[in-house]
Amino acid sequence: MAGPIVVGVDGSECARAAVEWAAADARRRRLPLKAVHVCGRTSRGFDSRTYWHGVLEAAADSARAISAEVEVSTELAEGNVVEALIRQSASADSLVLGGRGSGGFAELVLGSVGLAVAGHAQGPVVVVRGPAATEHGxxxxxxxxxxxxxxxxxxxxxxxxxxxxxxxxxxxxxxxxxxxxxxxxxxxxxxxxxxxxxxxxxxxxxxxxxxxxxxxxxxxxxxxxxxxxxxxxxxxxxxxxxxxxxxxxxxxxxxxxxxxxxxxxxxxxxxxxxxxxxx
Structure with a gap:
């Protein structure tokens, strides 16, 4: 699949680890990277959108710091988190998510949302729990x-x-x-x-x-x-x-x-x- 690697962003520690993983993967496989946040019902409004735009830009800056040659974009989506992520997966090389999150990505893996995304998304869904301590090769x-x-x-x-x-x-x-x-x-x-x-x-x-x-x-x-x-x-x-x-x-x-x-x-x-x- 020639689409971008899509990474879910919500400002949590696990999401930051997911951004790092996705940026390194994009560099290795020479693919573009797109950082996405989904605004659910509890996060709508002008102020919250401004905040999430800032979170997305911070994630994009982190990705560029890891790999300056990777093309990085951002998207602030709205609606149901699961449905939005599944839609993203249709045109993505892969979808990268943090193991635990906040906001729209709360309890992404251990709850029903994560199971639905991994079970219904098209292509690979990569779940990252935290920063890698050691590389094993x-x-x-x-x-x-x-x-x-x-x-x-x-x-x-x-x-x-x-x-x-x-x-x-x-x-x-x-x-x-x-x-x-x-x-x-x-x-x-x-x-x-x-x-x-x-x-x-x-x-x-x-x-x-x-x-x-x-x-x-x-x-x-x-x-x-x-x-x-x-x-x-x-x-x-x-x-x-x-x-x-x-x-x-x-x-x-x-x-x-x-x-x-x-x-x-x-x-x-x-x-x-x-x-x-x-x-």
Whole structure:
């Protein structure tokens, strides 16, 4: 997508971290950046609009200080926060939001607003909790072979390439508990896991062949995807997940895995949803 990286601005600490992340991403990927604030019902009026224009300009100045070569613009929108952000995502490369906010972005991730944005926005939604303390040189992606995961993988490869970073693809699958009275069933589950692992390795071989300039590692985990990806996030600069998946990543719209990773990952998280016209 050739559109700008759009970052939500509300003056909070997390929003400032989101601006910093978005500006660095725009510099790395040579994309324009647009800072947006949505005025809801409680923030309308001449004085509040003047205030938010000032907040937006301060955010733009911060972005330009990080990367003078990035084209930076601002927009003061009105209406419902979720609907406005989803509209922005339609023409954006990606949407970047702070993990917690104030005003129009209050409780953006931990409440229903954040889930709605990440579940309905077109393309990647990146959630930034705070400034990065350390750079690890690694991007992590959840991979299960679904269409949503393929979109996530493509975005993760783009991020790894722009960062000159290593990419770790995590394929996690937690098998159900097997009764001691059904040993044959346990053998069948083991065979199924091995077959799933084999097809996952084949997918990685194809991704490596198509992207020889990116170092792609893989990890097979016999556990639920949320703890597997959350643990991997401790040594990552970004975790990328699809908005929904199959197998170990089964979820509807924005289900347990995406939701859980948003809550528990220690680094920024990108939730990638296929754009309109894709399955």
């Amino acid at each position: 690694r991007v992590v992606v959840g991979e299960d072979g679904s269409e949503s995961a393929r979109e996530a993988m493509a975005y993760a490869i783009e991020q790894a390439r722009a960062r000159h970073a290593q990419l770790l693809a995590v394929h996690a699958c937690q098998a159900p508990v097997v009764s001691a009275y059904a040993p044959d069933y346990g053998l069948l589950l083991e065979d199924a896991f091995q077959e799933e692992a084999r097809t996952a390795r084949e997918r990685m071989t194809q991704w490596r062949a198509e992207n020889p300039d990116v170092e792609i590692l893989e990890q097979q985990a016999r556990e639920h995807p949320v703890p597997a990806l959350s643990q991997a996030s401790t040594t990552a600069d970004l975790v990328v997940v699809g908005s929904r998946g199959l197998g170990g990543f089964a979820s509807a719209l924005l289900g347990s895995v995406s939701h859980g990773v948003l809550h528990h990952a220690t680094c920024p998280v990108a939730v990638v949803r296929p754009r309109t016209g894709k399955p």
